[in-house]
Amino acid sequence: MFRRIFLLNAAVLVAAAALLLLGPVTISTPVLLTEALILSAGLAVMLIANAALLRLGLAPLQRLTRAMTTIDLLRPGPRPVAAGHSEIADLITTFNSMLDRLEAERATSSARALSAQEGERRRIAQELHDEVGQTLTAVLLELKRVADQSPAPVREELLLVQETTRGSLDEIRRIARRLRPGVLEELGLASALSALVNEIPDHGGLTVRRRVTGPLPALGDEVELVLYRVAQESLTNAVRHARARHVDLSLRRVPGAVELCIRDDGRGLGGAPEGAGIRGMRERALLIGAGLAIGPGPDGGTEVRLTVPTTQREPLP
CATH class of the missing domain: 3.30.565.10 (Histidine kinase-like ATPase, C-terminal domain)
Structure with missing residues:
Protein backbone atom coordinates (compact mmCIF):
# COMPACT_ATOMS: atom_id res chain seq x y z
CA MET A 1 0.00 0.00 0.00
CA PHE A 2 2.78 2.46 0.94
CA ARG A 3 4.73 1.62 -2.20
CA ARG A 4 1.74 2.18 -4.46
CA ILE A 5 0.75 5.50 -2.91
CA PHE A 6 4.39 6.66 -3.02
CA LEU A 7 4.72 5.71 -6.67
CA LEU A 8 1.48 7.49 -7.59
CA ASN A 9 2.58 10.69 -5.90
CA ALA A 10 6.05 10.40 -7.41
CA ALA A 11 4.58 9.98 -10.88
CA VAL A 12 2.49 13.13 -10.49
CA LEU A 13 5.47 15.15 -9.20
CA VAL A 14 7.79 13.86 -11.95
CA ALA A 15 5.21 14.76 -14.58
CA ALA A 16 4.88 18.26 -13.14
CA ALA A 17 8.64 18.72 -12.98
CA ALA A 18 9.03 17.54 -16.58
CA LEU A 19 6.44 20.05 -17.76
CA LEU A 20 8.27 22.85 -15.97
CA LEU A 21 11.69 21.81 -17.32
CA LEU A 22 10.77 20.90 -20.86
CA GLY A 23 7.75 23.09 -21.43
CA PRO A 24 7.78 26.60 -22.81
CA VAL A 25 6.60 28.09 -19.54
CA THR A 26 9.15 30.15 -17.59
CA ILE A 27 8.96 32.10 -14.33
CA SER A 28 9.97 35.75 -14.22
CA THR A 29 11.10 37.90 -11.36
CA PRO A 30 8.82 39.38 -10.23
CA VAL A 31 6.18 36.79 -11.06
CA LEU A 32 3.76 37.84 -13.75
CA LEU A 33 0.01 37.35 -13.37
CA THR A 34 -0.19 34.93 -16.30
CA GLU A 35 2.61 32.82 -14.83
CA ALA A 36 0.90 32.73 -11.43
CA LEU A 37 -2.33 31.62 -13.09
CA ILE A 38 -0.55 28.87 -15.02
CA LEU A 39 1.20 27.61 -11.88
CA SER A 40 -2.06 27.67 -9.91
CA ALA A 41 -3.83 25.74 -12.64
CA GLY A 42 -1.01 23.19 -12.74
CA LEU A 43 -1.09 22.78 -8.97
CA ALA A 44 -4.89 22.29 -9.05
CA VAL A 45 -4.54 19.64 -11.76
CA MET A 46 -1.88 17.85 -9.70
CA LEU A 47 -4.05 17.86 -6.56
CA ILE A 48 -7.12 16.65 -8.45
CA ALA A 49 -5.17 13.88 -10.15
CA ASN A 50 -3.58 12.83 -6.87
CA ALA A 51 -6.97 12.81 -5.08
CA ALA A 52 -8.58 10.78 -7.88
CA LEU A 53 -5.79 8.22 -7.89
CA LEU A 54 -5.86 7.87 -4.10
CA ARG A 55 -9.65 7.53 -4.06
CA LEU A 56 -9.54 4.80 -6.67
CA GLY A 57 -6.76 3.01 -4.82
CA LEU A 58 -8.39 3.25 -1.38
CA ALA A 59 -12.01 2.57 -2.42
CA PRO A 60 -11.81 -1.14 -1.49
CA LEU A 61 -10.51 -0.19 1.96
CA GLN A 62 -13.46 2.16 2.46
CA ARG A 63 -15.87 -0.66 1.60
CA LEU A 64 -14.05 -2.91 4.04
CA THR A 65 -14.28 -0.25 6.76
CA ARG A 66 -18.05 0.04 6.25
CA ALA A 67 -18.38 -3.74 6.46
CA MET A 68 -16.37 -3.81 9.70
CA THR A 69 -18.58 -1.17 11.33
CA THR A 70 -21.90 -2.73 10.28
CA ILE A 71 -21.19 -6.45 10.61
CA ASP A 72 -23.39 -8.41 13.03
CA LEU A 73 -22.68 -12.09 13.62
CA LEU A 74 -26.37 -12.68 14.38
CA ARG A 75 -27.34 -11.24 10.99
CA PRO A 76 -25.01 -12.74 8.39
CA GLY A 77 -24.84 -10.74 5.21
CA PRO A 78 -22.85 -10.73 1.97
CA ARG A 79 -19.11 -10.66 2.32
CA PRO A 80 -17.04 -7.74 0.95
CA VAL A 81 -15.77 -8.47 -2.54
CA ALA A 82 -12.02 -9.10 -2.64
CA ALA A 83 -11.31 -6.36 -5.18
CA GLY A 84 -8.38 -4.05 -5.67
CA HIS A 85 -4.66 -4.73 -5.90
CA SER A 86 -3.03 -7.77 -4.36
CA GLU A 87 -2.42 -6.33 -0.89
CA ILE A 88 -5.96 -4.96 -0.50
CA ALA A 89 -7.51 -8.10 -1.98
CA ASP A 90 -5.47 -10.22 0.46
CA LEU A 91 -6.65 -8.03 3.36
CA ILE A 92 -10.32 -8.40 2.36
CA THR A 93 -9.89 -12.16 1.89
CA THR A 94 -8.34 -12.43 5.35
CA PHE A 95 -11.20 -10.43 6.84
CA ASN A 96 -13.76 -12.73 5.19
CA SER A 97 -11.93 -15.79 6.52
CA MET A 98 -11.92 -14.26 10.00
CA LEU A 99 -15.69 -13.71 9.75
CA ASP A 100 -16.18 -17.34 8.72
CA ARG A 101 -14.20 -18.52 11.74
CA LEU A 102 -16.03 -16.18 14.11
CA GLU A 103 -19.44 -17.28 12.84
CA ALA A 104 -18.46 -20.94 13.09
CA GLU A 105 -17.11 -20.48 16.63
CA ARG A 106 -20.20 -18.52 17.67
CA ALA A 107 -22.48 -21.19 16.21
CA THR A 108 -20.61 -23.89 18.10
CA SER A 109 -20.64 -22.00 21.40
CA SER A 110 -24.31 -21.06 20.95
CA ALA A 111 -25.22 -24.67 20.24
CA ARG A 112 -23.49 -25.78 23.42
CA ALA A 113 -25.08 -23.01 25.48
CA LEU A 114 -28.57 -23.68 24.13
CA SER A 115 -28.13 -27.42 24.61
CA ALA A 116 -27.08 -26.82 28.21
CA GLN A 117 -30.03 -24.45 28.65
CA GLU A 118 -32.50 -27.04 27.34
CA GLY A 119 -30.96 -29.67 29.61
CA GLU A 120 -31.29 -27.38 32.61
CA ARG A 121 -34.89 -26.64 31.69
CA ARG A 122 -35.67 -30.34 31.49
CA ARG A 123 -34.04 -30.92 34.88
CA ILE A 124 -35.95 -28.08 36.54
CA ALA A 125 -39.23 -29.17 34.95
CA GLN A 126 -38.66 -32.73 36.13
CA GLU A 127 -37.94 -31.56 39.68
CA LEU A 128 -41.00 -29.32 39.69
CA HIS A 129 -43.13 -32.21 38.53
CA ASP A 130 -41.64 -34.89 40.75
CA GLU A 131 -40.79 -32.97 43.90
CA VAL A 132 -42.95 -29.87 44.21
CA GLY A 133 -45.89 -31.31 42.31
CA GLN A 134 -46.05 -34.46 44.36
CA THR A 135 -45.63 -32.52 47.59
CA LEU A 136 -48.51 -30.19 46.75
CA THR A 137 -50.64 -33.17 45.71
CA ALA A 138 -49.99 -34.75 49.11
CA VAL A 139 -50.88 -31.44 50.78
CA LEU A 140 -54.16 -31.33 48.85
CA LEU A 141 -55.07 -34.85 49.94
CA GLU A 142 -54.22 -34.06 53.56
CA LEU A 143 -56.26 -30.85 53.44
CA LYS A 144 -59.21 -32.77 52.10
CA ARG A 145 -58.92 -35.36 54.85
CA VAL A 146 -58.69 -32.72 57.56
CA ALA A 147 -61.56 -30.72 56.05
CA ASP A 148 -63.82 -33.76 56.03
CA GLN A 149 -63.23 -34.21 59.77
CA SER A 150 -63.49 -30.54 60.76
CA PRO A 151 -66.51 -28.52 61.87
CA ALA A 152 -68.27 -26.33 59.32
CA PRO A 153 -66.50 -22.96 60.01
CA VAL A 154 -63.05 -24.54 59.88
CA ARG A 155 -64.03 -26.64 56.87
CA GLU A 156 -64.83 -23.52 54.85
CA GLU A 157 -61.42 -22.02 55.58
CA LEU A 158 -59.69 -25.30 54.74
CA LEU A 159 -61.54 -25.47 51.43
CA LEU A 160 -60.25 -21.98 50.57
CA VAL A 161 -56.71 -23.08 51.39
CA GLN A 162 -57.28 -26.18 49.31
CA GLU A 163 -58.35 -24.12 46.28
CA THR A 164 -55.32 -21.84 46.67
CA THR A 165 -53.03 -24.88 46.81
CA ARG A 166 -54.71 -26.39 43.76
CA GLY A 167 -54.19 -23.14 41.86
CA SER A 168 -50.50 -23.16 42.82
CA LEU A 169 -50.21 -26.76 41.66
CA ASP A 170 -51.76 -25.89 38.30
CA GLU A 171 -49.36 -22.95 37.91
CA ILE A 172 -46.36 -25.15 38.68
CA ARG A 173 -47.52 -27.69 36.12
CA ARG A 174 -47.94 -24.94 33.55
CA ILE A 175 -44.42 -23.65 34.23
CA ALA A 176 -43.06 -27.19 33.93
CA ARG A 177 -44.79 -27.62 30.56
CA ARG A 178 -43.27 -24.37 29.29
CA LEU A 179 -39.82 -25.42 30.47
CA ARG A 180 -40.09 -28.86 28.93
CA PRO A 181 -42.73 -29.15 26.21
CA GLY A 182 -43.54 -32.84 26.57
CA VAL A 183 -46.39 -32.51 24.08
Whole structure:
Protein backbone atom coordinates (compact mmCIF):
# COMPACT_ATOMS: atom_id res chain seq x y z
CA MET A 1 0.00 0.00 0.00
CA PHE A 2 2.78 2.46 0.94
CA ARG A 3 4.73 1.62 -2.20
CA ARG A 4 1.74 2.18 -4.46
CA ILE A 5 0.75 5.50 -2.91
CA PHE A 6 4.39 6.66 -3.02
CA LEU A 7 4.72 5.71 -6.67
CA LEU A 8 1.48 7.49 -7.59
CA ASN A 9 2.58 10.69 -5.90
CA ALA A 10 6.05 10.40 -7.41
CA ALA A 11 4.58 9.98 -10.88
CA VAL A 12 2.49 13.13 -10.49
CA LEU A 13 5.47 15.15 -9.20
CA VAL A 14 7.79 13.86 -11.95
CA ALA A 15 5.21 14.76 -14.58
CA ALA A 16 4.88 18.26 -13.14
CA ALA A 17 8.64 18.72 -12.98
CA ALA A 18 9.03 17.54 -16.58
CA LEU A 19 6.44 20.05 -17.76
CA LEU A 20 8.27 22.85 -15.97
CA LEU A 21 11.69 21.81 -17.32
CA LEU A 22 10.77 20.90 -20.86
CA GLY A 23 7.75 23.09 -21.43
CA PRO A 24 7.78 26.60 -22.81
CA VAL A 25 6.60 28.09 -19.54
CA THR A 26 9.15 30.15 -17.59
CA ILE A 27 8.96 32.10 -14.33
CA SER A 28 9.97 35.75 -14.22
CA THR A 29 11.10 37.90 -11.36
CA PRO A 30 8.82 39.38 -10.23
CA VAL A 31 6.18 36.79 -11.06
CA LEU A 32 3.76 37.84 -13.75
CA LEU A 33 0.01 37.35 -13.37
CA THR A 34 -0.19 34.93 -16.30
CA GLU A 35 2.61 32.82 -14.83
CA ALA A 36 0.90 32.73 -11.43
CA LEU A 37 -2.33 31.62 -13.09
CA ILE A 38 -0.55 28.87 -15.02
CA LEU A 39 1.20 27.61 -11.88
CA SER A 40 -2.06 27.67 -9.91
CA ALA A 41 -3.83 25.74 -12.64
CA GLY A 42 -1.01 23.19 -12.74
CA LEU A 43 -1.09 22.78 -8.97
CA ALA A 44 -4.89 22.29 -9.05
CA VAL A 45 -4.54 19.64 -11.76
CA MET A 46 -1.88 17.85 -9.70
CA LEU A 47 -4.05 17.86 -6.56
CA ILE A 48 -7.12 16.65 -8.45
CA ALA A 49 -5.17 13.88 -10.15
CA ASN A 50 -3.58 12.83 -6.87
CA ALA A 51 -6.97 12.81 -5.08
CA ALA A 52 -8.58 10.78 -7.88
CA LEU A 53 -5.79 8.22 -7.89
CA LEU A 54 -5.86 7.87 -4.10
CA ARG A 55 -9.65 7.53 -4.06
CA LEU A 56 -9.54 4.80 -6.67
CA GLY A 57 -6.76 3.01 -4.82
CA LEU A 58 -8.39 3.25 -1.38
CA ALA A 59 -12.01 2.57 -2.42
CA PRO A 60 -11.81 -1.14 -1.49
CA LEU A 61 -10.51 -0.19 1.96
CA GLN A 62 -13.46 2.16 2.46
CA ARG A 63 -15.87 -0.66 1.60
CA LEU A 64 -14.05 -2.91 4.04
CA THR A 65 -14.28 -0.25 6.76
CA ARG A 66 -18.05 0.04 6.25
CA ALA A 67 -18.38 -3.74 6.46
CA MET A 68 -16.37 -3.81 9.70
CA THR A 69 -18.58 -1.17 11.33
CA THR A 70 -21.90 -2.73 10.28
CA ILE A 71 -21.19 -6.45 10.61
CA ASP A 72 -23.39 -8.41 13.03
CA LEU A 73 -22.68 -12.09 13.62
CA LEU A 74 -26.37 -12.68 14.38
CA ARG A 75 -27.34 -11.24 10.99
CA PRO A 76 -25.01 -12.74 8.39
CA GLY A 77 -24.84 -10.74 5.21
CA PRO A 78 -22.85 -10.73 1.97
CA ARG A 79 -19.11 -10.66 2.32
CA PRO A 80 -17.04 -7.74 0.95
CA VAL A 81 -15.77 -8.47 -2.54
CA ALA A 82 -12.02 -9.10 -2.64
CA ALA A 83 -11.31 -6.36 -5.18
CA GLY A 84 -8.38 -4.05 -5.67
CA HIS A 85 -4.66 -4.73 -5.90
CA SER A 86 -3.03 -7.77 -4.36
CA GLU A 87 -2.42 -6.33 -0.89
CA ILE A 88 -5.96 -4.96 -0.50
CA ALA A 89 -7.51 -8.10 -1.98
CA ASP A 90 -5.47 -10.22 0.46
CA LEU A 91 -6.65 -8.03 3.36
CA ILE A 92 -10.32 -8.40 2.36
CA THR A 93 -9.89 -12.16 1.89
CA THR A 94 -8.34 -12.43 5.35
CA PHE A 95 -11.20 -10.43 6.84
CA ASN A 96 -13.76 -12.73 5.19
CA SER A 97 -11.93 -15.79 6.52
CA MET A 98 -11.92 -14.26 10.00
CA LEU A 99 -15.69 -13.71 9.75
CA ASP A 100 -16.18 -17.34 8.72
CA ARG A 101 -14.20 -18.52 11.74
CA LEU A 102 -16.03 -16.18 14.11
CA GLU A 103 -19.44 -17.28 12.84
CA ALA A 104 -18.46 -20.94 13.09
CA GLU A 105 -17.11 -20.48 16.63
CA ARG A 106 -20.20 -18.52 17.67
CA ALA A 107 -22.48 -21.19 16.21
CA THR A 108 -20.61 -23.89 18.10
CA SER A 109 -20.64 -22.00 21.40
CA SER A 110 -24.31 -21.06 20.95
CA ALA A 111 -25.22 -24.67 20.24
CA ARG A 112 -23.49 -25.78 23.42
CA ALA A 113 -25.08 -23.01 25.48
CA LEU A 114 -28.57 -23.68 24.13
CA SER A 115 -28.13 -27.42 24.61
CA ALA A 116 -27.08 -26.82 28.21
CA GLN A 117 -30.03 -24.45 28.65
CA GLU A 118 -32.50 -27.04 27.34
CA GLY A 119 -30.96 -29.67 29.61
CA GLU A 120 -31.29 -27.38 32.61
CA ARG A 121 -34.89 -26.64 31.69
CA ARG A 122 -35.67 -30.34 31.49
CA ARG A 123 -34.04 -30.92 34.88
CA ILE A 124 -35.95 -28.08 36.54
CA ALA A 125 -39.23 -29.17 34.95
CA GLN A 126 -38.66 -32.73 36.13
CA GLU A 127 -37.94 -31.56 39.68
CA LEU A 128 -41.00 -29.32 39.69
CA HIS A 129 -43.13 -32.21 38.53
CA ASP A 130 -41.64 -34.89 40.75
CA GLU A 131 -40.79 -32.97 43.90
CA VAL A 132 -42.95 -29.87 44.21
CA GLY A 133 -45.89 -31.31 42.31
CA GLN A 134 -46.05 -34.46 44.36
CA THR A 135 -45.63 -32.52 47.59
CA LEU A 136 -48.51 -30.19 46.75
CA THR A 137 -50.64 -33.17 45.71
CA ALA A 138 -49.99 -34.75 49.11
CA VAL A 139 -50.88 -31.44 50.78
CA LEU A 140 -54.16 -31.33 48.85
CA LEU A 141 -55.07 -34.85 49.94
CA GLU A 142 -54.22 -34.06 53.56
CA LEU A 143 -56.26 -30.85 53.44
CA LYS A 144 -59.21 -32.77 52.10
CA ARG A 145 -58.92 -35.36 54.85
CA VAL A 146 -58.69 -32.72 57.56
CA ALA A 147 -61.56 -30.72 56.05
CA ASP A 148 -63.82 -33.76 56.03
CA GLN A 149 -63.23 -34.21 59.77
CA SER A 150 -63.49 -30.54 60.76
CA PRO A 151 -66.51 -28.52 61.87
CA ALA A 152 -68.27 -26.33 59.32
CA PRO A 153 -66.50 -22.96 60.01
CA VAL A 154 -63.05 -24.54 59.88
CA ARG A 155 -64.03 -26.64 56.87
CA GLU A 156 -64.83 -23.52 54.85
CA GLU A 157 -61.42 -22.02 55.58
CA LEU A 158 -59.69 -25.30 54.74
CA LEU A 159 -61.54 -25.47 51.43
CA LEU A 160 -60.25 -21.98 50.57
CA VAL A 161 -56.71 -23.08 51.39
CA GLN A 162 -57.28 -26.18 49.31
CA GLU A 163 -58.35 -24.12 46.28
CA THR A 164 -55.32 -21.84 46.67
CA THR A 165 -53.03 -24.88 46.81
CA ARG A 166 -54.71 -26.39 43.76
CA GLY A 167 -54.19 -23.14 41.86
CA SER A 168 -50.50 -23.16 42.82
CA LEU A 169 -50.21 -26.76 41.66
CA ASP A 170 -51.76 -25.89 38.30
CA GLU A 171 -49.36 -22.95 37.91
CA ILE A 172 -46.36 -25.15 38.68
CA ARG A 173 -47.52 -27.69 36.12
CA ARG A 174 -47.94 -24.94 33.55
CA ILE A 175 -44.42 -23.65 34.23
CA ALA A 176 -43.06 -27.19 33.93
CA ARG A 177 -44.79 -27.62 30.56
CA ARG A 178 -43.27 -24.37 29.29
CA LEU A 179 -39.82 -25.42 30.47
CA ARG A 180 -40.09 -28.86 28.93
CA PRO A 181 -42.73 -29.15 26.21
CA GLY A 182 -43.54 -32.84 26.57
CA VAL A 183 -46.39 -32.51 24.08
CA LEU A 184 -43.82 -31.55 21.43
CA GLU A 185 -42.00 -34.85 21.90
CA GLU A 186 -45.17 -36.91 22.16
CA LEU A 187 -47.66 -35.34 19.72
CA GLY A 188 -45.62 -33.15 17.40
CA LEU A 189 -45.22 -29.50 16.54
CA ALA A 190 -48.81 -28.68 15.55
CA SER A 191 -50.22 -30.02 18.82
CA ALA A 192 -47.49 -28.28 20.81
CA LEU A 193 -48.36 -24.94 19.20
CA SER A 194 -52.04 -25.51 19.97
CA ALA A 195 -51.19 -26.23 23.62
CA LEU A 196 -48.98 -23.14 23.70
CA VAL A 197 -51.81 -20.95 22.42
CA ASN A 198 -54.31 -22.48 24.84
CA GLU A 199 -52.05 -21.69 27.81
CA ILE A 200 -52.16 -17.94 27.16
CA PRO A 201 -54.34 -16.28 29.84
CA ASP A 202 -57.52 -14.75 28.46
CA HIS A 203 -58.14 -12.30 31.29
CA GLY A 204 -56.24 -9.56 29.47
CA GLY A 205 -58.60 -9.56 26.48
CA LEU A 206 -55.95 -10.97 24.12
CA THR A 207 -57.22 -13.17 21.29
CA VAL A 208 -54.77 -15.60 19.67
CA ARG A 209 -55.63 -17.27 16.38
CA ARG A 210 -53.63 -20.29 15.27
CA ARG A 211 -53.46 -21.59 11.73
CA VAL A 212 -51.37 -24.58 10.63
CA THR A 213 -51.43 -25.29 6.91
CA GLY A 214 -50.36 -28.83 6.21
CA PRO A 215 -49.20 -31.36 5.59
CA LEU A 216 -45.79 -30.19 6.69
CA PRO A 217 -42.56 -31.85 5.54
CA ALA A 218 -40.65 -34.01 7.98
CA LEU A 219 -38.68 -31.83 10.39
CA GLY A 220 -35.99 -32.92 12.82
CA ASP A 221 -36.32 -32.65 16.58
CA GLU A 222 -33.92 -29.71 16.72
CA VAL A 223 -35.83 -27.80 14.04
CA GLU A 224 -39.17 -28.40 15.74
CA LEU A 225 -37.73 -27.24 19.06
CA VAL A 226 -36.43 -24.00 17.47
CA LEU A 227 -39.84 -23.35 15.87
CA TYR A 228 -41.54 -23.95 19.19
CA ARG A 229 -39.17 -21.71 21.17
CA VAL A 230 -39.44 -18.86 18.65
CA ALA A 231 -43.25 -19.08 18.80
CA GLN A 232 -43.10 -19.22 22.60
CA GLU A 233 -40.86 -16.15 22.89
CA SER A 234 -42.91 -14.20 20.35
CA LEU A 235 -46.19 -14.93 22.14
CA THR A 236 -44.61 -14.06 25.49
CA ASN A 237 -43.46 -10.69 24.12
CA ALA A 238 -46.92 -10.02 22.67
CA VAL A 239 -48.58 -10.78 26.01
CA ARG A 240 -46.14 -8.90 28.24
CA HIS A 241 -44.93 -5.95 26.20
CA ALA A 242 -46.93 -5.36 23.01
CA ARG A 243 -50.28 -4.41 24.59
CA ALA A 244 -51.89 -6.25 21.71
CA ARG A 245 -55.51 -7.27 21.33
CA HIS A 246 -55.08 -9.85 18.58
CA VAL A 247 -52.23 -12.20 17.68
CA ASP A 248 -52.10 -14.42 14.60
CA LEU A 249 -49.83 -17.46 14.61
CA SER A 250 -49.43 -19.35 11.35
CA LEU A 251 -47.27 -22.28 10.31
CA ARG A 252 -47.26 -23.22 6.67
CA ARG A 253 -45.26 -24.81 3.94
CA VAL A 254 -43.83 -22.59 1.22
CA PRO A 255 -41.68 -23.63 -1.75
CA GLY A 256 -38.50 -25.11 -0.29
CA ALA A 257 -39.16 -24.04 3.28
CA VAL A 258 -41.44 -24.01 6.31
CA GLU A 259 -42.53 -20.58 7.50
CA LEU A 260 -43.63 -19.59 11.00
CA CYS A 261 -45.23 -16.17 11.33
CA ILE A 262 -46.44 -14.45 14.51
CA ARG A 263 -48.13 -11.11 13.97
CA ASP A 264 -49.78 -8.84 16.57
CA ASP A 265 -51.55 -5.48 16.52
CA GLY A 266 -49.68 -4.00 19.47
CA ARG A 267 -47.54 -0.91 19.82
CA GLY A 268 -44.62 -2.34 17.83
CA LEU A 269 -40.91 -2.33 18.51
CA GLY A 270 -40.35 1.41 18.13
CA GLY A 271 -36.73 2.36 18.61
CA ALA A 272 -36.14 -0.01 21.50
CA PRO A 273 -32.91 -2.06 21.31
CA GLU A 274 -33.18 -5.79 20.93
CA GLY A 275 -33.31 -7.63 24.21
CA ALA A 276 -32.02 -11.02 25.24
CA GLY A 277 -35.19 -12.73 24.03
CA ILE A 278 -34.89 -11.53 20.44
CA ARG A 279 -31.15 -12.20 20.31
CA GLY A 280 -31.87 -15.68 21.64
CA MET A 281 -34.29 -16.21 18.75
CA ARG A 282 -31.65 -15.09 16.27
CA GLU A 283 -29.11 -17.51 17.75
CA ARG A 284 -31.58 -20.39 17.52
CA ALA A 285 -32.39 -19.50 13.92
CA LEU A 286 -28.70 -19.51 12.97
CA LEU A 287 -28.26 -22.98 14.48
CA ILE A 288 -30.64 -24.53 11.92
CA GLY A 289 -29.74 -22.24 9.03
CA ALA A 290 -33.08 -20.41 9.15
CA GLY A 291 -33.85 -16.81 8.33
CA LEU A 292 -35.45 -14.64 11.00
CA ALA A 293 -37.08 -11.30 10.18
CA ILE A 294 -38.47 -9.09 12.95
CA GLY A 295 -40.13 -5.81 12.11
CA PRO A 296 -43.40 -3.93 11.80
CA GLY A 297 -46.40 -5.81 10.44
CA PRO A 298 -48.39 -4.70 7.39
CA ASP A 299 -51.09 -3.20 9.65
CA GLY A 300 -48.84 -2.06 12.49
CA GLY A 301 -47.70 -4.02 15.49
CA THR A 302 -44.85 -6.51 15.25
CA GLU A 303 -44.26 -9.39 12.88
CA VAL A 304 -41.84 -12.24 13.54
CA ARG A 305 -41.18 -14.45 10.53
CA LEU A 306 -38.97 -17.56 10.74
CA THR A 307 -38.21 -19.30 7.45
CA VAL A 308 -36.68 -22.77 7.78
CA PRO A 309 -35.32 -24.23 4.53
CA THR A 310 -36.12 -27.90 3.92
CA THR A 311 -33.67 -30.42 2.53
CA GLN A 312 -35.85 -31.05 -0.51
CA ARG A 313 -38.11 -28.61 -2.28
CA GLU A 314 -41.65 -29.65 -1.48
CA PRO A 315 -44.53 -28.85 -3.86
CA LEU A 316 -47.33 -26.76 -2.44
CA PRO A 317 -50.56 -28.64 -1.70
